[in-house]
Amino acid sequence: MQGTILSTLARQPTNTEPKKRDYTKIKAKFKAMFDNRQKYISRWKDIRDYQLPFLGVFDDEQDQSKVHTDKINNGVAWESCQIFASGVMSGMTPPSRKWFKLTLENAELAANSKVAEVLDDREQILYAVFAKSNFYNTVHQTYMELPFGQAPMSIMPDAKVGVRFTSYPIGTYALECGSNGDVNTFGRKYRMTADQLVEEFGYNACPDNVKRAFDDGKGNASTFVVCWLVIPNKDRNGKLGNKNMPYSSIYWVEGSNTDEVLRHSGFEEWAIPIARHTTHDLSGYGKGCAWFAQSDAQMLQLLEKDLVTAIELGIKPPMSASSGVIGSVNLFPGGVTEVDTNEKVEPIFNVGIDVANVQAKIQFVSESIKRAYSADLFLMLDNLDAGQMTAREVMERTQEKMQQLGPVVERLQSEFLNPIIERTYGILDRAGIFPPIDDEVAEMLNGLDVKIEYISPLSQAQKMSSLVNIEQYYAFIMSLAQGNANIVQKFNFEEAADIYGVNLGVPIKVIRSNDEYQQLMEQQAQAQQEEQEQAQAMQMAQLAPQMAGAAKQATDAANDGNPVMQQLMGMGV
Template structure:
């Protein structure tokens, strides 16, 4: 991010108000269709695993073409699930990551300069603090926090994309993509570069979103006749790097990233919209990536075997209980001839008086379910650990205790650091791209106040970076804070024997670094110049006080001599011969 971002006069990356696509310099439609088909074929093996996860763990997430979701969205999706601990663990996971990484109730990021010396310049940091507050306000006003929670709920599948659009009312608007509806492509370094999606829209929705003029002629006729307005059509959307971008141009066909919409069964030269984005607009949150694969693996992958085993255990456990409560029965043939055995409460069974042992269990059911119960609990705990639900529940219990936040962080630091690689990936690949795009959208819209004139030369070419100060991010930094505290404490102990060791500590530098790692805003701190001026004034005041004390001491020391001289003078004035002679006053002894 840069303060001097050059942007078009109108924010890009949104659908045009007129809905009319440009008719020249359009991308090759056939190439896009082939690429889309290839991307969907490459994800085929992944889809099989996603469906297994959906069926046995997360039945309320995802949308696939071979399901009955479209014809009956209200149908039950959890028919293969007897024990729903995985779904509950996923909810705990989503809530835990939400509160630990992007909590709505507290600041979880701040901006910093790439040059470290500027981060100690309070006036320069005030500029970033103001912009940080504006970005935070825009995020809170938009649907960001609702959308990001959905992302975390989808993350157990491995990944979840989230598109970021300019919105005239709220500044930005976010849209998450559920599993099964999208395809991804990564470059040779494992970075996701291309996003594709196929989804359904009604005729009326197409007209509202893209404009009537963007629709094919046959759909315009249906719209004019007000027929089949609710019929659904398959829309294809692809976002990819724009290899056809012309240097020096910033119109919507020459953005760094191309965004293209078309109908799946439309003519080869027809588009709903062709545009672009100035920066990555569809970041993808990924959990654990192997090599240069586009798709990732999430907690649900690690809990898949345990989840399937738990369903079998629970079924057998319930069957055993049912056999114990309602065992199979046996009776004499005469009972069957008289209408069978009525086992309903209050039911009547006709019995021949001559029949012995008329009704009894087919076999004795004397089951000890303790082992089964213990095994179910063990598998439940394994699933919770796979989702890190045990960690987040522990943190919640600690938060409800009387311990301070500092004590909680110290006690949970080791467990929180287990999530370190995931936190780093989400910050680097996902959250940073979100903040960068939101920052640039606000900047292009003129939402930031101008940089003060006295700082413009200093900040004209300065890049802005993101520093994360969320609870999970601070847990990663806790070791650095502890090191500073331990060093100062050790110095204090050694100073009792060797006072000279205190000269090794730079207290102002240490506290500045400590506050920086804690994420204390610049508005709460004084600049180095202000601190030096205060120290200078204190030294001057101390010197003035010392001079006054020295003057007072000299005055007090001179008082007896002055009194003696006064007495001598008085005696001389009284014509004391000895005194006047000693003082050399005329009229004394001759």
Template sequence: MQDYAKLRKAVEMQSNEMKRIHDVHIDYWKECSMFFSPVRGRFLLSDKNKDFKKFHNIINNTGLRALRTLVSGLMTGVTNPARPWFRLSTPDPSLRESYNVKIYLEEVERRMRYVFQKSNLYNVLPQCYKELGLFGTANLNIDEDFEKVIHCTNFTCGSYYIAQNDKLEVDTTIRRLNKTPRQLVREFGLDKVSAPVKSLYEKHNTEGDVSITVAIMPNEDRDFGRAMDKENMPYIQVVYEDDAPKDKVLAVSGYHEFPQATPRWEAVGEDVYSISPCMEALGDNKQLQHEEKSKAKSLDKMNNPPLVAPASMKNTPVSALPSGITFEDSQSEGKGLRSLYEVRTPIGELTNDIQEVQRRISSALYEDLFLMLANDRRSGITAREVEERHEEKLLMLGNVLQQLNNELLDPIIDRTFAIMARNNLLPTPPEELQGVTLKIEYISVLHQAQNAVALRAIERSYAFVSGLVGLYPEARHKFDSFQAIDEYGEYAGVPSKIIKTNDAASQAQKAEQQQQAQAQAMEMMQQGAQTAKDASQIDTEKLQELTGA
């Protein structure tokens, strides 16, 4: 039995330290949110149901559109629901040749894709990508669900703190949030909530805010000699009301594996939180809004300039409407109304600079890459041409894709696989896979575009050997065509059912060679029989006359 007072004290101490690190970044996160996505981020417990008027701070929406394109590009290019984006394999290449292993892995992939489609994963991933592009850090929670196997939730920046272990992997998250008394009673029960919350609920005052803390962390006090129950699992979750007595918690539960994916765009060294594309473009976006305001003010002054008039016209009505008439005193000597100063803003140059700033923002958020890839694919060019045109930009995304693999996609697949295995939703593995840790391979559009470098190397090798065989026929024995096909199919993401195993291909090759040998032998027998027949029909008397015998 856990000592709840001790457990809660440990959580509060860690929470205070994590909050200190977290709060260093709040001001910058707020600015990023203000200029790129005003509804994102929760930096106060009461900071919910945000006023949409915050969008009024954005005059030029280039940043919003670029972020939206980044999200769509990552969703389509990395985790497209309409096509397979991952594949399971084995570290041992020889195991991949087993028919039973291939069938098992493909069935597991099919079931996992079905779970992803049935759950809300593909609704939550775009939110996760937006948090990544905006704040550099995202948080995706994956819970078990009785109906849909998994249920995913994205927590926005500012609503959680994170900490990492000695391997610089995030293994601890703490969230502070508000819930209503009605929500707490429905989730935890009337006997678990504090006396003040119970009183509010019984008085039907159920919609006020109650601050709670939810902590998920490694279970340091786990007893390995005791059975694994909800309080003795590798990871523990503690939920409590912030204002409740120190020995009271709402719930203590556990997880077999860390239930969250916390991807970071580009973590620097030992830093817990990451930088983001929007951070890099924040200065440009500020400049863009400033220049748009300046251009608008200049146009206003040019079209409706401040005026100066003689004192005699002080009480004279002035009409600035078309065909309007303003009467001037004859003693004003024709001075009348005139501009206080002449405005000659170089609108053309200012517009050109605005366009340059817009281009920089688009480039920082990879908008040009994703739009060009989309346009190129619509125009029907080959994947190789796409890769060759944008190889430099794809290489720039290489580190980001690796971060996504390690900190987002791997945890999603590992967590889902474990949940399905515990609930007997996976087929029985063949004997060859007993004790084998499976390997995850990613075959999305962006991953394949990066793999095109390896594909081109195989193609160049084949072309080189083909040219060499014309001069040196024995060179063909140096090229392993079977292995080349396997490697090419792996990098290109070809379904394993399409490519035969080496054993099956060798058997087919031997059968073909036997058929060819039999056909050749039959042909030789037919030729021999024909020769004998022709010889038997020779006129011997004619032959004797010719030979003089």
């Protein structure tokens, strides 16, 4: 078969050029996505200008070195954004501890020692890859962008560390959802020099204008807009190759011919997970903390400006003076101005401004912005991660806030973290990084999906609600047991221990299975029974000499003619 294929290929003309594909529809879809995104641009820029001046890259702003702080008079929103990002980082993906584990839906099979060992080994490899790669740096930057409503991050294979992660700033991308509400289309615009294009995609793949700039030695000075679109591949024909994967990945230079692309490849999994805060429609875009805090942020900047103006008026009030001394008034500290008796230099009006009310309002609005970013909650979660507070204490103090944040956490886990782990797992699996498993375990795992279970501090704090209920019910049963000891039998200790351990993220190897526990109880009961039998035998052995002595005394008494003993022992007539 192989020889037939090789001979067939050898007979094909070597100068035959491959048929070019028309990408008109692909490029039209890309343009439509960015046109649809336009209605969000003004809102994102307002958020950038009033709250987050160091984030965002927009098409009409060529000078990326400019800092947009002209409208910022109070930086509490930027500080809250940093707390939010650090809080989500330490609460959901902390670098210093485990935040997920691999298991199976079948708890009994997951408890199997061989299966658990395979899952633990692969879990450790995933953690090692995340730690060695740029994952934690990149995901923190992604969390910084999340207050805009959404933040994408790509996962690509890397020859050195296995995978490489990239975060994309607001203003550089466009999104589109499928009918199920999940983002399945991603478009991005960015600039590259001619030298970079040739290095990344190869000289032959570049369009003529890029080649000319490169050939003329101006490759480092000439920049071009690169368009990148990732879209579900509806043209799959069942053949092998990167063009027949579930998702298509297409690069081209903006303005190039409809049949010219830099690269057309694909992905086996969705490669650009999108972290979204809150969504209300199928547009793909979300709304985040910065949306909720925008009106307060604009008010805060105005209040801060008014406060500074009021303080400045109090320190440097407008002055009035007679025409004879105008120009000669010395306003420096300790300065002397010579005036006649009837001439005065004084403030035009009494600037007795009480700034306390303004300061109180500023404090109130600042706290409102912090609450919009959940800064108060995440500061508590930092204490939890540092061991200064238990998960139960956090739950008791912030139960209402946790309920509000719960949907956001669930969305981040299902739409963002799940695809990250699945994509990374797929890349490592195809690269042969995972150690092989024996046939017995492979047979047990055949057809089963690996389940991702989150054990991060934030997940544990949310699960504490069910654990608190168990503790309260146990305390209630114990109080009733003081009047009726039998009521303790209503409490299922074994099931409570399993639920508590799972919700706390205890490793599966630490928790005994029901079969192991039952076998241990039977062994313990048997050991207790044997111990009792041995104690009884020992007691009988200790009593035997005494019983023998008593029998001898009774016999001697009967032999001595004691009629009562003779009758008892059957020796009398």
